[in-house]
Amino acid sequence: MKSFLSVFSIFLLFSPVLALWPRPQKLTTGSTPLRLAPHFSIQFSDKKQNVPKDLQDAVRRTAQHLKDDKLQALVVDRGASSSAEVRSAKTLSSLTLAFNDASSSSKKVKSLSEDATAGIGNQDESYSLQVSEDGTAVLTANTALGLFRGLTTFGQLWYELDGETYTLQAPISIEDSPKYPYRGLMLDTSRNYFPVPDIKRTLDAMSWVKVNHLHWHVVDSQSFPLVVPGFEELSNNGAYSSDQVYTGKDVKDIVTYAAARGIDVLVEIDTPGHTSVIAKSHPEHIACPEASPWSQFANEPPAGQLRLASPATVNFTSGLIKSMTSMFPSPLFSTGGDEINANCYEKDDQTQSDLNASGQTLDEALASFVGATHEVVRGAGKTPVVWQEIPLEHNVPVGNDTIVMVWISSQHVGAVAEKGLRLIHAASDYFYLDCGGGGWVGNNINGNSWCDPFKTWQKAYSFDPLNGTTPDQEHLVLGGQQLIWTEQTGPSNLDSIVWPRAAASAELFWSGPGGDVKSALPRLHDVAYRFIERGVRAIPLQPRWCALRPGACDIDA
């Protein structure tokens, strides 16, 4: 019985983990205490006029976090046993930011926001961070975006104790860059509406773990909150209320806020399915609007799909997409394409008549529809993104540039890769944050979530991005994301259903696979507790007893 005393002693002596998330590609640490000087500042090595304003703002936010975060080390004594060390530690008086030579003062430096929306393959997020034990720190990068990522890392190096902001692990040397260019979070604002501040808070949280894409599933069959220039009737008739809309000003606010945090906003208008709400202003374009019983016409109520075979509807959709492309600076644009219900079209006289007139099958009509809408996307200088059914289920011959989101199952990754198409991991069996909350259909006593069970952070974290692809297909994998469909989510539980779980894919696709959950958990606790310090309602993943004792609540501990 004495044997477990030694285990307990180990916990007491346990060093606080270095609370970095995602873990850097290269990290070396020492064991020297270092604390921030009372007058600590972040400065640029270059003349200030060369520093983009959005990067200056990011510096100010980082400085504020360093002051406001009161994250104590997650160990039993919360760091108290290091008190003397901390008080007598050398101080760090400043962090110096510098662009590498290639991007030096002689040429115009691109803003962080420009970098953020430059598109996959055109972003350099790499940075180098050196914190010496004698009190100097230097952050260098080729781009404003790289410096921003490094600032985020710098903000995670510190714990708080008795008013001191400290690390016990100087010197710290980090060389870092992401393994995958696409790291995302999908938010559905149609099933339930989220006010702009909720989205901004989510963007902040995303940026803290280096997630660089908000996939905004902005409209769906349930509501149409987006005010689209020239198509205002859609939100006038389709938003839940006149308050529950995103105006052009709101969108600009959101995409600007996102870009200044290194995040590109990939908007989606799901077509031709998931469009019931359009019938409220354009019944002529929608087949089977609110048809009953809904389960015969759609995967969830209300039913209703764009009349994909009707030239007038193709024209309408193209115009709508064209207008939407002008609202979003992103080089990506999603036309959706999931869960197209054949029965809805079979029962729709207009669609049957259109198909007869053209002599096309439904899938041929879909190919024409997608072809037309994608030309609009490309005409706006953007790359089309679709859900997996478009190429896989309907064999639509999409252009080689098209990016495919794999959602139904991670088993379908290989099929997309075989078509030579680039893909984003978004599989429901790993990445759906809404699973496990019970069925939401009203009168179903024993109904479970369709994608039971709940997807834990461990599940997402353990995903292998290359499973399903051959070595010569690896370049097709752009990254991945977790997704929150909001049938049972509103502002009340947005934070708590997303965080800290969505940090799992953030690390997976930044740091690369192979991280083990055992060593990740203490750092993820740091993420959750730090998020709470910063006003994001992340949940505790375990009893605090476990959070304070790394490893003690592992299955074999």
Added chain:
Amino acid sequence: MKSFLSVFSIFLLFSPVLALWPRPQKLTTGSTPLRLAPHFSIQFSDKKQNVPKDLQDAVRRTAQHLKDDKLQALVVDRGASSSAEVRSAKTLSSLTLAFNDASSSSKKVKSLSEDATAGIGNQDESYSLQVSEDGTAVLTANTALGLFRGLTTFGQLWYELDGETYTLQAPISIEDSPKYPYRGLMLDTSRNYFPVPDIKRTLDAMSWVKVNHLHWHVVDSQSFPLVVPGFEELSNNGAYSSDQVYTGKDVKDIVTYAAARGIDVLVEIDTPGHTSVIAKSHPEHIACPEASPWSQFANEPPAGQLRLASPATVNFTSGLIKSMTSMFPSPLFSTGGDEINANCYEKDDQTQSDLNASGQTLDEALASFVGATHEVVRGAGKTPVVWQEIPLEHNVPVGNDTIVMVWISSQHVGAVAEKGLRLIHAASDYFYLDCGGGGWVGNNINGNSWCDPFKTWQKAYSFDPLNGTTPDQEHLVLGGQQLIWTEQTGPSNLDSIVWPRAAASAELFWSGPGGDVKSALPRLHDVAYRFIERGVRAIPLQPRWCALRPGACDIDA
């Protein structure tokens, strides 16, 4: 294809549901619009000096809710089509409260708080509420508690439209009383800590759906936040931090706040298991403290159980319980008793030596332990409450007064009833709010919640309180509760994991079984949306599209 237009039309014409939860035993409504007068007031028929202060406070809170709740009818037009009717409706200028003759002014009226803590069988929660169509309203009851329940109902009668607070369903006549005397919610404040304001907000929410017991699982193996007079060392060493405690003042604040809302606080100190944390100040009383691997010594980490066979430990526990009984006015007190781990005692030399000395088996020693602690409970004038294992698994011959909580499975109800013991439904297969959130043990990639799947509100709502009992055992069923164990819950997600789900058992045990989920859901949406109006972060159970269209998202709609 035209057929579904008629369904849609029905939704448009749908009357707003009368947003009562739980549904009253007798309810009749008319179809006359009525609105609150601008100077609407709540008054007592009797002289004011006979009205208890806590009831006066409740009246003020109700009046404030009537002003502040901006709950629009959950129909597509949010009530707008009734605008003319509402504007021209008669006004209700006051609600008059009166005690029935039996409790009239000649005798001292008990306070709401006294009623709330009077104990099972000693409470009269019945009331009668009459709202006429000509603008008068009368609420009568035998007790302050009855008037309070009626006030709560009155506060749910109204929707808001253009600044008017109205109903379309006057006259309204209600006769109401609960089917079961115990309607509870269990909160665990040991796995993670909840500040007093979170508990108070929860008490408010409970009172809005007439839940009358907070089962406070205040301490457990992970932390000991309760400051117990004479046993301060337990919280000094066992709380997560010196801030994360409930002082005597906090407890008084909580029980007073609860009682003034018709809620009795049933505190639990779980014994002899779930007591690891006591080893931090009294290692002499705890077997297998933090033993490793924990899975051999406990159902979750950390292991540690009171040395139930040791006279010194029995004495210590009795003293601790005695002190705790003095902190809580409730006539109920739980000594816990779940998940006692035999291996922990088998490997504990002290326990083996104690058993050898007394010649008792482990279960005999447990019977002595429970007998001793229950005598302390009874000595304090209270009724002991235990988890089901005490009588079922360990055959402890508890007194006939003992109340048993059935938690492992609803299948075990009959076994408790066969012993002639009163019981409270708390079964994990219906009522556990934490199920379905994934396994929380650290390094377990495919770990699911042990009590998967998620328990939906429909599941709890569909429970039959009499399933498992014979007609002559029905009197043993006191009621039931939903429970939130907080391994994965903190202040961030307390509201959202509990509400509106916990309203399911509130209605089940107030109104009685047999309610159908189809007609309940629209009213439950009202609960959720009203809670949000009042600052409780209830979640949307469905897309708002469904909430606005009663029945439209049923499985067969």
